[in-house]
Amino acid sequence: MSETKAVRQTYALTHTAAFAMVEAAVSKAQEIGVRLNVAVADAGGNLLAFLRMDGAPLLSGKIAQDKAYTAAAFGKATGDWYAFIKDDPALLHGIVHTDRLVIFGGGLPIYCGDHLLGGIGCSGGSAEEDTLCAAAGLAALESHLHGQ
Amino acid sequence: MSETKAVRQTYALTHTAAFAMVEAAVSKAQEIGVRLNVAVADAGGNLLAFLRMDGAPLLSGKIAQDKAYTAAAFGKATGDWYAFIKDDPALLHGIVHTDRLVIFGGGLPIYCGDHLLGGIGCSGGSAEEDTLCAAAGLAALESHLHGQ
Amino acid sequence: MSETKAVRQTYALTHTAAFAMVEAAVSKAQEIGVRLNVAVADAGGNLLAFLRMDGAPLLSGKIAQDKAYTAAAFGKATGDWYAFIKDDPALLHGIVHTDRLVIFGGGLPIYCGDHLLGGIGCSGGSAEEDTLCAAAGLAALESHLHGQ
């Protein structure tokens, strides 16, 4: 350990920020007329905040959490996975069985500069609607970070 | 079915109420200086709202959800379970293995009159602290129901 | 979110440090003549480093990982849990069923000042031997942090 550092500095989302991201995603969902489950995971993939909107599909509650997990645990949008694996049949038939991996849209990673802080996942609408609402959650964080 | 009704009217928590209950529990936790995980489940035992406060133990995230589930799924406070089973050795050694059952304090059922609407669970402090914060969540709902 | 921060600064263990902690625990185990499984988890409770020593019990591999998880996910030594719950029968009969919770010695939290960075867990010897080796892992990190 002599030549390298034992720890590296990073950042963690506050619960206030996680809550505000959920609220912003829910507001966007109301604006476009969809009923979603919204989840925010931290950098360790663990659930930080969650809300299921009135009338949102129950089945999508775990999907939203898994989208947040996938985005946090790989650092990219869940909607990018299919393009990444579609031409590699071994991945297409194999990696989809990975526990909690979601390969369709609605999960976005949360970054603060180069630091991966977690992920936000929305589920209950189309992949485009889910992604739009997740992006609204990210935008709420961005505007706050720049206002700090 | 001739003499009985096919359906009965009931009530469901709105996501606005669930969110407000979480906020009230978090405010109480901040007031008494503890860091909790707070969860609200609906009448089906499914997660409606969740928040892990900054610095709250990660391990208690699932316990909070399981307390909310237990309270919703049996209609009584999790803290009442031990008195209920302690003198019946078969229950004491057996029922504790029931998946998601929590037999210590911190989970309270959510009623609207006679209607069981779900449960709220707090975890991260002592059973007394957790229960106090869960009760603050219930109180927020009560004051809102009476104000409607 | 206007009055509070969206992110808070923290630290993460490097893989070099995690590896060095495992090596130090293994060296201590060899010195005292026990064969252990050694695991280091990050702040999210996720496995960072692991080694099962020659002849160490296979059954203890998951226990070591769960001790590291428990220490990371609650921020205290696994050996402190029993004293904490022994006089509260509801906890004693109830909380022991929490998934991955280990209530006997051998897991220690990893701190850098006030920041909880993870946990180290050893399993295969007595609780005292396991804890001694986990402490050797912590000491290796401490000496490195002070040398940085």
Place this chain on the structure above:
Amino acid sequence: MSETKAVRQTYALTHTAAFAMVEAAVSKAQEIGVRLNVAVADAGGNLLAFLRMDGAPLLSGKIAQDKAYTAAAFGKATGDWYAFIKDDPALLHGIVHTDRLVIFGGGLPIYCGDHLLGGIGCSGGSAEEDTLCAAAGLAALESHLHGQ
């Protein structure tokens, strides 16, 4: 049992060798600029050694362990599976559901002569990068065996 032996001699990886294989795979990963999870499993498919590199995707931690398991538990490279099953629809749609089976590259079996000693699995880069780093782990073992 009259005509056959009751036991047969075999070999087991030492933890020193497993650790050295992980280190060699990590060195190769650093050389080619990827951030991986690296796992070594023994002949029983059980985890012997593991390391998640700084910045390596969390999601790939279990995949690396499953690649090591698959290679140990079947005795061939994980990257050979797809060619083996692609023209047999029952296998292609069925065997991929086998728990812990990985059918894409990055896991290699560890042999000593004819003896299957375990597997090494890398995950976090492309299948080619993962396989290259797993092979570096094997090469470290080979050079050590020939130097003995």
